[in-house]
Amino acid sequence: MSTNTLFDVNDPKVLVALDFANSNDALEFVKTLNSSACRLKVGKELFAVAGPNFVKDLVKQGFDVFLDLKYHDIPNTVAKAVQAAARMGVWMVNVHALGGRKMMQAAKLALDELADVERKPLLIAVTVLTSMEQEDLAEIGLQGTPEDNVLRLASLAQSSGLDGVVCSAQEAAPLRKLVGSDFCLVTPGIRPSGSAVNDQKRIMTPVEAMTAGSSYLVVGRPITQSAEPLAVLEQINQSLAGY
Numbered sequence: 524m525s526t527n528t529l530f531d532v533n534d535p536k537v538l539v540a541l542d543f544a545n546s547n548d549a550l551e552f553v554k555t556l557n558s559s560a561c562r563l564k565v566g567k568e569l570f571a572v573a574g575p576n577f578v579k580d581l582v583k584q585g586f587d588v589f590l591d592l593k594y595h596d597i598p599n600t601v602a603k604a605v606q607a608a609a610r611m612g613v614w615m616v617n618v619h620a621l622g623g624r625k626m627m628q629a630a631k632l633a634l635d636e637l638a639d640v641e642r643k644p645l646l647i648a649v650t651v652l653t654s655m656e657q658e659d660l661a662e663i664g665l666q667g668t669p670e671d672n673v674l675r676l677a678s679l680a681q682s683s684g685l686d687g688v689v690c691s692a693q694e695a696a697p698l699r700k701l702v703g704s705d706f707c708l709v710t711p712g713i714r715p716s717g718s719a720v721n722d723q724k725r726i727m728t729p730v731e732a733m734t735a736g737s738s739y740l741v742v743g744r745p746i747t748q749s750a751e752p753l754a755v756l757e758q759i760n761q762s763l764a765g766y
């Protein structure tokens with residue numbers, strides 16, 4: 524894919540958010556992609572129409588899939604849900620950190636206990652959605668800045684045994700200091716300079732996000748809604764050479 528030899532095809536940093544309304548559009552789009560250039564994220568919209576077989580098909584095609592269903596429920600329900608996700612062969616799955624320690628520990632234990640899955644997915648927790656600002660947090664009773672809340676929830680996720688968190692890249696630098704180098708920081712709200720912000724609030728460019736300490740970048744509309752999606756992906760990958 525990339526002509527830049529520093530680009531690591533074994534560890535693509537961009538997770539393309541396949542936020543399509545139907546599986547045909549998503550499949551047409553995926554046909555243009557290569558698993559060495561990106562990983563794929565399937566979220567609630569596409570999963571609701573395309574389902575587990577679609578996800579399994581992406582896995583069969585060789586893509587690492589982040590199943591982004593943001594589970595937030597009682598521990599038993601979430602434990603069973605992450606096991607079902609793992610059986611689809613996904614690379615990463617997420618829960619909401621606001622579900623609390625018992626829920627996250629149950630999810631982790633459920634994955635550890637799975638005997639019939641060869642490759643267990645990474646389990647990460649959403650901290651504060653990138654579409655939220657301090658006033659939105661205050662309205663739901665969370666005091667402090669988004670960064671305060673992200674740091675607190677990330678600590679909770681780490682001490683509950685999770686592999687990482689979803690946060691904004693704006694929190695990645697302080698978070699990296701707190702959680703060390705092995706904890707995965709997945710950052711949506713990525714906007715190459717000049718692209719539309721849409722409903723995101725806490726944004727950063729791809730290079731800024733990696734410099735701040737992100738492990739992986741979730742990019743949706745700047746790629747999928749572009750007139751030239753592959754060119755945008757290629758440009759981002761080129762800009763990330765060496766990370």
Ligand SMILES: O=C(O)c1cc(=O)[nH]c(=O)n1[C@@H]1O[C@H](COP(=O)(O)O)[C@@H](O)[C@H]1O
Pocket residue numbers: 540542566591593617649651652653654689690711712713721723741742743744745
């Ligand atoms: O968990 C996520 O992936 C997620 C968490 C978050 O805080 N913010 C966020 O935007 N996302 C997802 O990341 C993607 C961002 O898409 P774009 O805004 O189009 O780049 C969407 O699929 C969101 O559901």
